[in-house]
Amino acid sequence: MKMKLKIWRQASAEDKGGFVVYDLDGVSQEMSLLEMLDYLNTTLIERGEEPVAFDHDCREGICGCCSLFVNGRPHGPAKDTTTCELRMTKFAEGSTIVIEPWRSRVFPVVRDLIVDRSSFDEILQAGGFISANAGAAPEANSLPVSRDNAEEAIDTAACIGCGACVAACPNGSAMLFVASKVSQLALLPQGRLEAKQRVRDMVAKADELGFGSCGNMGACEAECPKGIKIAHIARLNREFVRAAF
Numbered sequence: 116m117k118m119k120l121k122i123w124r125q126a127s128a129e130d131k132g133g134f135v136v137y138d139l140d141g142v143s144q145e146m147s148l149l150e151m152l153d154y155l156n157t158t159l160i161e162r163g164e165e166p167v168a169f170d171h172d173c174r175e176g177i178c179g180c181c182s183l184f185v186n187g188r189p190h191g192p193a194k195d196t197t198t199c200e201l202r203m204t205k206f207a208e209g210s211t212i213v214i215e216p217w218r219s220r221v222f223p224v225v226r227d228l229i230v231d232r233s234s235f236d237e238i239l240q241a242g243g244f245i246s247a248n249a250g251a252a253p254e255a256n257s258l259p260v261s262r263d264n265a266e267e268a269i270d271t272a273a274c275i276g277c278g279a280c281v282a283a284c285p286n287g288s289a290m291l292f293v294a295s296k297v298s299q300l301a302l303l304p305q306g307r308l309e310a311k312q313r314v315r316d317m318v319a320k321a322d323e324l325g326f327g328s329c330g331n332m333g334a335c336e337a338e339c340p341k342g343i344k345i346a347h348i349a350r351l352n353r354e355f356v357r358a359a360f
Contacts, residue, residue: 116142116208120155122167123215125224132224134213148191148201149174149181152214168227174199176340179277182222182230184215189279189338197277197340217282221289221325234324235276235292242316243296247308258304268302271295273341280335280343286327291335293317294351295343301354311358318355 117140125132139155146154149171156166172178181198185191191201206212214228222230274295281289297314300306306313329348336345 116144116203116206118142118151118203118206118209119211121211121213122228124167124227127226128223134215142203144202144204146203147174147199148183148185148203148212148214149199151203168225168229170229171199176200177275179232179275182217182232182278182282183228184213184217184282186213189217189282190277190340195340195342197275200340217278219278219281219287221281221287222278230278232276232278234326235278235289237324238289238293238317238320239276239296241320242309242313243300245300245305245309247305260303264302268299271299271302271343271347274299274339274343275341277340279338279340281326283334283338284327284330285332285334286330287325288329288335289321289326290329290348290351291339291343291345293321294345294347297351297354298347301350310354314351314354315358318351 117138120137120139121134122137123132124135137155139151139158142151142154149169152167152169159166170180170182172180176197176199179197181190183190183198185198185201190196190198192205193201216222216224216228216230221234222232225231272295274292276292278292280291281287297317300313301310331345333345336343
């Protein structure tokens with residue numbers, strides 16, 4: 116296939132940056148979007164040009180590194196799909212694909228399509244963990260957990276911290292990310308001991324870093340590649356109120 120690629124190029128965080136258009140021939144429908152970028156870079160290197168910098172790791176929809184807007188949507192047009200899982204079958208022959216990094220001041224551009232998502236790490240370091248010494252694993256039936264809570268905790272633990280929720284939100288809110296991390300622990304008895312301190316610390320850190328407030332618009336849920344529901348934001352709010360009083 117022949118494709119026209121409109122890609123954001125930015126040499127550094129201090130550089131202004133801008134879109135550069137590339138005409139690429141020989142794209143296979145079997146490629147993922149990242150494999151297509153690999154192919155583009157091979158072509159650019161052969162021509163003696165600077166390759167496009169983009170982030171990736173697992174390429175299995177797990178690591179959350181591929182922080183790309185594709186045709187105006189986080190991770191592209193496919194629902195519940197990360198950029199690395201997006202196949203070129205989603206694009207018609209000869210179409211134009213616009214690729215740019217996340218647009219959020221809390222995720223500054225490092226270079227080209229790479230953004231710094233370390234602010235998410237700071238939120239997790241503030242309280243997204245269990246620090247109590249639980250000792251050896253208890254006998255399974257000694258600490259009962261309801262099936263509904265167990266499955267919901269597993270669903271929220273599916274969050275990969277990619278930042279699509281922040282990029283999609285007009286306010287740049289991290290509420291869905293924080294809510295998923297709070298929920299997966301709040302739903303389990305092991306996480307209740309530190310529940311109040313956890314939610315206070317994580318919300319405070321998100322505010323400190325400059326993330327916006329939730330406007331309840333639902334864009335985060337619509338663009339989340341793992342299908343995390345905004346109902347967890349309601350749980351986060353309940354946990355925060357409990358902690359405050």
